[in-house]
Amino acid sequence: MENNPGDQKVIDLLSKLKNDQSAYPSELLELRRRKYMQKAVQVGFAIGAGAGLKNILKGGAARVTPTAGTWLEAALVIAIVLEVSTAAYFYRHKLGDLLETVLPTPGVQEVIPPPVVTSLLPVTEISVVPTVTGTETPTATPTPSDAIDNNSNSNSNGNNESSNSSSGGNNQAASTPAPNGNNGNHFGQTKQPPKPTKELKDIKVPKNN
């Protein structure tokens, strides 16, 4: 290729171009050099610190056998734990005060057990009693159907009943129908038939069902 005179002339021109003076601007070069040296120092420091640490570890490992090293390590750990626990014992009051100041004081809501669990059981017991006692109050009752609904609700859902009972006792009293002399087949309220005398043993008493 280079035998071609044209190619050789191109190469000669290129070699002349090689000597152009597009030099590194001095201010740019100085700035770049400074940055480079800073980075070199940083890298060298990091590497030097790492190497120093490695040398220390290597030196320690060379003097002490592995078994002794393990024992030394265990003894060191035990000593540290003992020291810390002793210091904690001596300064336990200060530590307690410090913990009290540092840690947030526990809120009242966290200490009191959740009210939902405790309130459910009494409400379900109460929900039965007012309906029974309400029947004895002869206050005005809007419709018997309401009473039935309330009773069915009390059987099915204790929460609804508790909310109703807590909202006001007037609804329960008003929901019971007027007895009109007939209290129904309630335990202890049903009129007992007269006990048969000895003479009337043969008379059959109708069962209430």
Next chain:
Amino acid sequence: MKEGVALLKAAQKLDEEALTAIFDQFAPAIYKYTLRLCHDPIVADNIVGDVFAQLLEQFAAGKGPRTNLRSYLYQTAYHLVVDRSRDSQHNAPLEVAVGIYEKGQFTPTQTQIEERVMMEALITAMNTELTEDQRHVVILRFLEDFSLKETAEIIGKEVNNIKVIQNRGIAKLRKVLGLQLGESW
């Protein structure tokens, strides 16, 4: 001052003096090479910074060049230039590359004027007519004086491939310059 392999070994141990010597020795050349490729002094300066930062990181990691530091630095610069040229195309004015001819304080002779015209034509042809590979090979071979083997290492191709690329690049330059200069040579 340490030379060659001794300098490289000292630099691998992050010897400050060796690192400084490497920078002083190669930074201007890398800058010139990068400037020829990207035509932007600021970009060239940034690439020089990246090249030497990578070198430090390689040394810190226990890696880096073992024998030919110069090739390694040019290779790093080459890859950085290629990466940047993929992101953006730089078309700097020609004066950046031929600044020497603008600074002449003397009155040029006829021969010097002709040579200057020819040089500008050559630079224009290099920037516009050659492929990326051809431009890199021509610059590394004839402006940076790398051997075929070194150029192959830097670019990451086979030596024979470099020969072909070089021949085609020179032939293209000759053709373009011949056309522009009226086939005078």
